Amino acid sequence: MTDAHRPVFEYKIGLLAPSRVGKSTLIASLLKEGQQLLNRETSVQLTADRPTLNRINATHNMVTGALKARVFEPGLVPSTPDPSYFRLLLEPRGQDLPIRFDILDYPGAWLEKGGNSDQNEQKWNECETFLSDSSVLIVPVDSVLLMDAGDTHAHLLTAHLAVSQIEQVVQRWAKNRRERPGEPAMVIFCPVKCETYLSDSGSLQDHSAQLRQQLCDQFSEVLETIREAAPHASVRYLPIDTFGCVELVSARWTPHADSPGGVMLMPKYRVRPPGTITRKGLDDLVSLLCRQLVEAARLQSQRTAAVRRVTAEFSRRHAEAQEGFFRDLWLKVNGERRRRIEAADGDEARYRDAEQTTRSLFDVLATLAERANGARLQHLS
Ligand SMILES: Nc1nc2c(ncn2[C@@H]2O[C@H](COP(=O)(O)OP(=O)(O)OP(=O)(O)O)[C@@H](O)[C@H]2O)c(=O)[nH]1
Numbered sequence: 294m295t296d297a298h299r300p301v302f303e304y305k306i307g308l309l310a311p312s313r314v315g316k317s318t319l320i321a322s323l324l325k326e327g328q329q330l331l332n333r334e335t336s337v338q339l340t341a342d343r344p345t346l347n348r349i350n351a352t353h354n355m356v357t358g359a360l361k362a363r364v365f366e367p368g369l370v371p372s373t374p375d376p377s378y379f380r381l382l383l384e385p386r387g388q389d390l391p392i393r394f395d396i397l398d399y400p401g402a403w404l405e406k407g408g409n410s411d412q413n414e415q416k417w418n419e420c421e422t423f424l425s426d427s428s429v430l431i432v433p434v435d436s437v438l439l440m441d442a443g444d445t446h447a448h449l450l451t452a453h454l455a456v457s458q459i460e461q462v463v464q465r466w467a468k469n470r471r472e473r474p475g476e477p478a479m480v481i482f483c484p485v486k487c488e489t490y491l492s493d494s495g496s497l498q499d500h501s502a503q504l505r506q507q508l509c510d511q512f513s514e515v516l517e518t519i520r521e522a523a524p525h526a527s528v529r530y531l532p533i534d535t536f537g538c539v540e541l542v543s544a545r546w547t548p549h550a551d552s553p554g555g556v557m558l559m560p561k562y563r564v565r566p567p568g569t570i571t572r573k574g575l576d577d578l579v580s581l582l583c584r585q586l587v588e589a590a591r592l593q594s595q596r597t598a599a600v601r602r603v604t605a606e607f608s609r610r611h612a613e614a615q616e617g618f619f620r621d622l623w624l625k626v627n628g629e630r631r632r633r634i635e636a637a638d639g640d641e642a643r644y645r646d647a648e649q650t651t652r653s654l655f656d657v658l659a660t661l662a663e664r665a666n667g668a669r670l671q672h673l674s
Pocket residue numbers: 310311312313314315316317318319356366367368369370371372373374399400401402485486487488533534535536537539562
């Protein structure tokens with residue numbers, strides 16, 4: 294979106310996952326990791342507004358405190374009660390060129406049950422609109438469900454992963470993206486809680502291929518929907534450890550009235566000493582998001598510059614047009630010629646501003662591109 298004089302770059306990032314998968318934890322970790330990574334390695338900084346910081350710090354303190362005390366309960370972070378927006382700003386240092394991205398967090402139960410109640414239905418509709426308008430969709434997937442559901446409960450997996458509900462939102466998103474081909478379109482499947490399955494997290498066994506295969510099998514319809522409805526969309530796979538220092542001890546199905554089949558898979562974790570968070574994959578997620586959104590901003594700025602160039606050329610021609618001796622004299626006397634020249638100068642300055650913005654964004658992109666991706670980040674199509 295661009296106002297008449299100043300570029301405003303705003304993007305939406307949607308998360309798609311049922312309850313208790315790890316959306317809120319992922320958002321909190323994203324800012325923490327983003328600040329560390331970008332502030333350390335690039336000329337770009339990531340900031341957040343005060344309410345966003347407060348919420349993120351609250352989640353972070355709760356989790357780090359528990360890990361230090363070597364306690365890790367799945368119910369540690371309370372379920373999100375209401376939708377909330379996290380506002381992050383990506384700013385090239387020393388330049389007034391903010392790129393804003395809004396991330397929506399909402400109670401995952403609403404995705405499962407379309408708002409869960411009559412009074413929440415309207416709020417859920419707003420969430421759905423945000424999700425379908427998002428430039429990037431992140432789909433966090435519970436790795437324990439993928440890998441440790443067991444044969445007797447395998448038939449419940451699709452329902453517990455909310456595949457059909459995710460597919461519905463993705464379908465609407467893909468249609469929107471197809472109608473706006475100049476805008477970014479990316480879906481990132483992020484298995485979370487995968488510390489136990491990947492050897493780079495300290496696990497003794499490497500189940501990375503199995504994890505990816507399970508995800509592709511379970512989400513095959515969603516992948517197909519994206520391929521058909523938005524073939525230009527980029528689809529990535531990136532397993533993420535938001536804590537890294539925990540290890541699955543057991544996962545048991547326990548009775549739970551509200552869940553599909555009346556049961557829920559309850560994981561039990563052990564904290565690996567010294568209980569310090571060692572995130573994996575989040576640095577790649579931050580880089581990927583930043584690159585995608587800065588590139589989108591650059592293209593947007595380039596389009597603005599192209600439009601402004603045409604306007605500036607037209608204004609200049611209009612300002613300098615010879616319209617005959619008496620008419621030219623009249624234009625000079627009544628000040629119209631001067632007004633036209635001033636308008637042409639203004640249009641030219643706006644064109645140069647847009648050109649400068651495009652160049653600056655290109656420089657930012659070059660800095661971000663210097664960072665090599667980790668081995669976890671893969672293409673899914
Ligand atoms: N082991 C492990 N646990 C995680 C990870 N991410 C989240 N969790 C835990 O999973 C539980 C649910 O995380 P939340 O972030 O609250 O999940 P949510 O998707 O926001 O849930 P709702 O708010 O109900 O929609 C919490 O106890 C987290 O500590 C991860 O990468 N690894």
